[in-house]
Amino acid sequence: MRFKYIALDKNGKKQKGIIEAQNEKEAKKLLKELFILDIKPVKDFKIASKIDKKELSKLFLTLGLYLKASIPLINAIKLTKNQSENGKIIKFLDFLEKEIKEGNNLSNALEKQKVIKLSPYIINTIKVGEESSKLYLVLIEMSKFLKNENKLLSKTKQALIYPFFIILMSVIMISFMLTAVVPKITKVFSSLHQRLPPITEFVVNISNFFKQNYITLGIILFIFVLSFILAYKKAYKFKLFIDSMLLKIPIIKKIIISKELGKFSYLVYVLTNSGVNYITAVNLSANTIENEKIKYVFKKAINEVLEGKKLSISLKKAGFNFDKSFIQALSLAEETSEVSEILKNVSEIYFEENESKINTILSLIEPILIITIGGVIGFIIIAMLLPMFNMNMLK
Numbered sequence: 001m002r003f004k005y006i007a008l009d010k011n012g013k014k015q016k017g018i019i020e021a022q023n024e025k026e027a028k029k030l031l032k033e034l035f036i037l038d039i040k041p042v043k044d045f046k047i048a049s050k051i052d053k054k055e056l057s058k059l060f061l062t063l064g065l066y067l068k069a070s071i072p073l074i075n076a077i078k079l080t081k082n083q084s085e086n087g088k089i090i091k092f093l094d095f096l097e098k099e100i101k102e103g104n105n106l107s108n109a110l111e112k113q114k115v116i117k118l119s120p121y122i123i124n125t126i127k128v129g130e131e132s133s134k135l136y137l138v139l140i141e142m143s144k145f146l147k148n149e150n151k152l153l154s155k156t157k158q159a160l161i162y163p164f165f166i167i168l169m170s171v172i173m174i175s176f177m178l179t180a181v182v183p184k185i186t187k188v189f190s191s192l193h194q195r196l197p198p199i200t201e202f203v204v205n206i207s208n209f210f211k212q213n214y215i216t217l218g219i220i221l222f223i224f225v226l227s228f229i230l231a232y233k234k235a236y237k238f239k240l241f242i243d244s245m246l247l248k249i250p251i252i253k254k255i256i257i258s259k260e261l262g263k264f265s266y267l268v269y270v271l272t273n274s275g276v277n278y279i280t281a282v283n284l285s286a287n288t289i290e291n292e293k294i295k296y297v298f299k300k301a302i303n304e305v306l307e308g309k310k311l312s313i314s315l316k317k318a319g320f321n322f323d324k325s326f327i328q329a330l331s332l333a334e335e336t337s338e339v340s341e342i343l344k345n346v347s348e349i350y351f352e353e354n355e356s357k358i359n360t361i362l363s364l365i366e367p368i369l370i371i372t373i374g375g376v377i378g379f380i381i382i383a384m385l386l387p388m389f390n391m392n393m394l395k
Contacts, residue, residue, distance in 0.1 A: 002018050002019070002041070002042040003018065003019050003021060003024065003027040003039055003040065003041055003042065004016075004017075004018050004039070004040055004041075004042050005017060005018075005019060005027070005031060005034075005036060005038065005039040006036075006037045006038045006039075007031060007034035007035055007036045007037055007039075008034065008035040008037065009033075009034055009035075010033070014037075015034065018042060019031065024039065024041070027039060051088060051089075051116045051117075052150070053146045053147075053149055053150035053153065054146075054147070054150045054154075055086060055089060056116075056146055057143045057144075057146035057147040057150060058143070059080065059084075059089060060139045060140070060142050060143040060146065061139070061140060061143035062079075062080045062083065063076050063077070063080055063139050064135075064136045064137070064138075064139030064140035064142075064143060065136075065140070066079055066080065067135055067136035067139065068136040068137075068140070073100060073106060073135075074097060074100050074101065077093050077096055077097050077100065078097065080093060081093040081094070081097070088115060088116065089116075091115050092113060092115040092116050095109070095112075095113045095115060096109045096110070096113065099112060099113075105130055106126060106130060106135070107123055107124075107126045107127035107130055110122075110123045110126060111123055119288070120287065120288075121267065121284065121285075121287060121288035122142065124284050124287070125138055125142060125267065125270065125271065125284070126138060126139070126142070128271055128274060128276050128280070128284065129274050132274045132275035132276060133275075134274040134275055137273070137274055138270060138274050141270040141273070141274075142270070145263075145266055145267075145270070148351055152351070152354065152355055152358065155355070155358070155359075156358055156362070160362070160365075162366065163362075163365045163366055163369055166366070166369050166370065166373065167369065167373075170369075170373040170376075170377075173377065174373075174376060174377065174380070175210070177377070177380050178203075178206060178207040178210050178211070178380070179207065179210060179211050179214070181384075182203060182204060182207040182380070182384065183207060183208075183211065185384050186204050186207070189387050196387055197383075197386045197387060199379075199382070199383045199386065200383045200384065200386055200387055202383070203379075203380055203383040203384070236292070239292050240292040240293060240296065243291045243292045243293045243294075244292075244293045246291070247291070247293055247294075247322070251357065251360070251361050252361075254353075254357050255354060255357045255358060255361070256291055256294075257294070257322045257323055258350045258351075258353045258354035258357060259350075259354050260289050260290065260291050260294050261294075261322070261323060261326050261346075261350050262346075262347045262349075262350030262351045262353075262354060263285075263288060263289070263347075264285045264286065264288065264289060264298075265326075265343040265344070265346040265347035265350065266343070266344070266347035266351075267281075267284070267285040267288060268281045268282060268285045268339065268340075268343050269339075269340050269341075269343045269344040269347060271284060271285065272339055272340045272343075273340045273344075278339055279305055279306065282302060282305060282311055283302055286298040286299060286302055294322065297315065297318045297319055297320050297322075298315070298318075298320075300314075300318040300319075301314035301315045301317070301318040301320070302314070304317070304318075310331070310334050311330060311334065312327050312330040312331035312334055313331075315327060315330070326346070329342060329343075329346045330343075330346075
């Protein structure tokens with residue numbers, strides 16, 4: 001921690017400065033030669049940065065395996081730090097080591113740290129692992145979960161590179177044609193005083209509009225995108241509306257449902273397998289759901305679960321109509337008291353299904369983009385060539 005101080009030296013001269021220390025007591029000890037007038041901690045405005053899930057998965061696995069081998073947590077952190085070459089990870093582990101030496105547990109240290117941005121469900125799951133004395137198991141399972149998420153995310157990013165490149169090049173080509181090529185051809189037609197066909201006039205009007213208003217359009221687009229992002233992050237009702245709309249798009253709907261239910265099932269499995277009671281596991285796992293519409297239904301159902309009712313029945317009453325097979329599997333799990341194992345199998349099915357759906361949608365994107373963009377460019381070319389054909393016919 002850093003402390004800002006105002007003090008007097010031996011000559012009575014006022015001094016101001018900032019000193020680094022673990023706590024206020026240590027800071028005063030370091031300034032013992034001065035007469036302290038005021039000392040207070042400096043607020044840290046640093047924003048935690050995100051880290052690759054692959055790195056985080058590796059970190060949790062290493063810590064989990066050391067703990068499984070009965071190595072104390074503080075030593076496990078030191079050993080993990082020695083194996084890492086990532087400066088951010090080393091800084092992160094340094095903070096954890098310092099906090100644990102001061103008597104804090106791992107979950108509290110993770111909440112305090114500002115080096116790496118961690119999802120609340122990770123911290124809550126680790127907290128539960130500490131309380132159930134199965135921290136090593138939770139860390140290993142969390143590592144597997146993050147590894148699966150990263151695998152799916154990486155595959156999606158790689159598959160999107162080519163479509164993104166096509167879109168970028170197409171935007172450049174169409175913009176160039178509308179702002180540079182079309183105006184030059186239009187000048188030729190104007191000099192001949194020839195009446196242009198309707199589709200040629202349409203393309204010319206679009207060209208003129210973009211040429212005259214491209215700065216305004218760029219600003220409007222920027223403001224719209226920024227406003228949308230801020231509203232989605234900050235306004236609950238807007239996010240709920242958008243998330244509800246996404247669940248009405250056939251292929252997108254399947255991907256979202258598979259992702260959310262797969263994550264929920266896996267976390268319930270991890271928590272119940274770590275000794276957490278079913279209701280607490282369900283409540284914690286429901287908080288990790290990102291789609292507000294699905295989360296709303298789960299939260300509504302959990303209120304009845306807290307009163308002693310089954311989640312499968314409560315979800316039906318709350319209006320859960322996303323996937324009947326999930327309700328059937330959940331009902332079987334609750335009736336047979338095999339919640340942990342059944343939900344583990346359910347999560348694996350959803351993860352595989354999600355990967356398959358993403359592969360399908362990505363395989364469809366490329367031909368659709370090529371056909372659409374080819375159609376737009378073809379339309380512009382035909383619109384420009386049509387007056388030439390008319391001129392030849394008149395001759």
